[in-house]
């Protein structure tokens with residue numbers, strides 16, 4: 062903690078502001094002042110203060126209101142209140158809503174200085190903690206690579222091996238198979254994890270501007286280039302650049318990337334000078350790049366250069382043993398707010414049998430939808446889209462849904478499905494005798510089910 066702290070003093074008395082500014086400013090403490098709430102708001106909007114010293118009574122507002130307001134804008138900053146003797150109650154109130162401390166007027170400068178430094182230490186700790194927590198969260202997200210199939214185990218092994226190196230990584234697989242998740246895991250398990258992961262989907266690059274967006278440009282290099290501009294690559298310096306759908310990278314830009322890979326240099330548009338960059342490249346595509354090379358749509362040398370370390374994610378239908386784990390993971394994650402949700406055995410079987418052309422993304426979407434349709438926390442076959450359940454929803458007789466009988470009928474059907482049409486179990490679950498259930502099935506014309 063050797064950096065300079067930034068302190069804002071808010072007090073309407075000019076003499077106090079002058080005094081504090083003079084006495085508290087030092088090599089490791091920069092002090093700004095504001096004379097009212099309005100000025101304080103402007104200052105807080107412009108500078109990331111570490112410590113705020115607020116007079117509790119201001120001509121245009123109340124220090125307590127400001128305290129609450131500033132907590133939102135500067136969550137890590139600590140606030141110290143200055144109070145007159147009559148305001149002790151408000152000061153105690155302020156501590157309850159998150160002030161660090163208060164001091165009473167007339168105050169002792171040494172004590173104020175001491176309290177400010179302590180508050181600064183706490184602000185730094187808080188900030189470090191928050192950054193650390195955010196980082197941990199990202200790491201954890203990247204570990205949310207669910208699956209215990211041999212294929213997924215192998216993918217985790219490859220990630221662990223390649224992450225610590227600087228080798229470019231090519232991730233391929235069908236749409237929705239998890240290319241982005243795997244790419245992120247490479248970055249967040251690498252020594253570059255604390256540095257930026259810059260992501261760009263090449264399909265969204267505009268052909269004419271692609272080079273400028275990636276490498277930057279200098280003022281006047283083309284119409285519209287009114288300022289010098291950095292490219293995405295420079296933001297990935299010391300971190301990683303993830304280029305999604307690399308197969309869509311315009312051919313004319315591909316050669317420049319080869320230079321990035323081979324010499325770690327690039328040029329901004331309109332500039333002769335070569336700039337250096339240290340960015341790890343992670344690339345993903347659902348195309349067959351070898352085929353693209355043959356068709357003349359992908360630069361051959363670039364292909365060989367990025368094909369050094371290749372992670373292929375097999376489609377979900379080729380690693381079906383991952384389906385139950387993924388289902389459990391998504392149900393926990395998605396139904397979180399709505400309580401627990403489970404699958405009926407038949408619904409689970411349908412999910413297992415389906416071919417999942419949209420892979421894990423499709424599975425996630427299907428579960429999200431089914432949770433909404435489900436009742437009593439159980440997803441049954443009927444809650445699944447018909448292409449997955451193999452059933453057609455409109456088979457259920459159309460009835461006036463307001464009638465109690467209609468609700469009873471639907472409920473019986475649901476429970477029957479859940480117990481795979483085992484009537485004894487369904488009757489027990491419904492709390493009626495088998496005989497009663499039979500009668501109801503006859504009544505509703507369900508006795509053939």
Ligand SMILES: Nc1ncnc2c1ncn2[C@@H]1O[C@H](COP(=O)(O)OP(=O)(O)OP(=O)(O)O)[C@@H](O)[C@H]1O
Pocket residue numbers: 205206207208234235236237238239240241242243347421422425
């Ligand atoms: N192994 C996994 N564990 C948990 N979630 C996963 C896994 N693989 C993919 N997902 C989830 O599935 C969804 C699709 O994954 P992702 O975006 O990585 O696919 P993709 O291969 O990049 O797809 P596209 O080609 O369409 O861009 C995301 O919500 C992702 O979080």
Ligand SMILES: [Mg+2]
Pocket residue numbers: 240241305
């Ligand atoms: Mg993707």
